[in-house]
Ligand code: KIV
């Protein structure tokens with residue numbers, strides 16, 4: 001069976017950059033955009049051009065240099081936003097305008113002090129206006145996660161009628177359960193008139209730690225685009241992490257869902273984004289965290305040294321990490337100590353190992369982690385070597 005391709009829409013430079021205190025300058029944004037293009041993302045959301053002259057300039061610069069991906073700019077359902085975005089995207093090979101409006105009752109009542117029918121009219125007009133500038137228009141129904149499905153379907157129909165090519169269904173507040181989000185996508189796929197003329201897109205936030213699970217449920221139920229950021233960065237608890245959804249799909253081939261991402265670049269781009277944004281990636285972060293391929297307990301180390309597959313579902317090289325790490329702590333066993341000692345030049349017999357191991361444990365109880373220098377010292381001060 002041939003695989004269905006899932007478009008990867010990267011919003012590191014727009015939704016990701018909304019992290020407090022993490023502003024990037026144009027030069028940094030261009031560097032990241034070049035690497036995203038090289039990584040193989042299908043769409044780069046470069047910014048929100050009307051928001052500031054700096055963001056306008058960055059979107060323009062990215063539109064100029066990106067060779068393969070579609071370059072996208074965000075707007076509200078406001079004519080001037082759309083006009084400014086179209087101007088910033090003018091030189092892009094394949095430009096996309098991403099426009100939309102809040103559709104949940106709370107957005108309609110409190111943000112817009114409006115009503116459901118008036119919001120549908122605004123959605124229609126915004127897409128129609130955007131379409132007068134570019135062929136590719138994506139519509140977002142902000143807070144779709146908390147919008148009732150019947151009304152959401154009506155909004156989507158209006159956007160398709162006005163020419164939308166992509167319908168973004170954001171779980172803006174990260175509220176949905178995976179089953180709920182998947183059912184929403186399925187409902188829209190089955191009930192929106194004209195849906196064959198557009199694709200559905202998942203845009204999930206991580207307030208309950210469910211962004212990746214929700215996006216995967218979305219594509220299992222018929223969405224064909226995932227919006228995500230490198231390292232899952234973004235406002236509050238962040239967005240869906242690109243590296244996570246890509247690797248979930250790669251590690252579960254029976255889903256028949258594929259992406260165009262060159263996974264060997266995932267670790268490098270994670271480091272690039274983290275350094276430029278000044279955001280430290282948590283060590284236990286899936287796929288790209290410092291401990292994602294590190295083994296420290298004796299039982300696991302023994303297994304991994306015999307065969308990596310015992311405790312690793314991903315070959316670290318597949319995501320650009322050179323090798324798994326065998327970390328020596330007071331929880332490590334003889335197998336790990338022998339392995340690390342061999343790496344620094346000592347081939348220990350069983351008898352020597354017993355002796356060195358006893359010395360190792362008394363060192364390890366006093367230190368968080370034993371490094372290569374410590375190994376030399378432990379061996380030098382063991383009885384068997386004196
Ligand atoms: O989370 C959200 O709803 C958004 C939209 C503006 C697309 O980021």
Ligand code: ZN
Pocket residue numbers: 015170172203205
């Ligand atoms: Zn968002």
